[in-house]
Amino acid sequence: MNYQRAFPIEADTLGAAxxxxxxxxxxxxxxxxxxxxxxxxxxxVFLNGEQLTDASLDTPLAESDRVEFRTAIAGG
Structure with missing residues (x-):
């Protein structure tokens, strides 16, 4: 992936993206x-900066939406 952090994607749903x-x-x-x-x-999962508490693959997306994934990290 060459460590690319952002991808412009055209999709109607989170699952399609x-x-x-x-x-x-x-x-x-x-x-x-x-x-x-x-x-x-x-x-x-964040959509336009707002965390989706129940993110599903059916979540609809608009052309200007921005989706972000953040991974919870734990250690000990």
Missing amino acids: LEWLEERHPQVRRVLRDGNGRIRRTHQ
């Missing part, structure tokens, strides 16, 4: 999704 990204960068799927294809609980 992820599919676009995964087609171009297959390693993203194992990081962001669980074995059932859902977004892993360790990731927080």
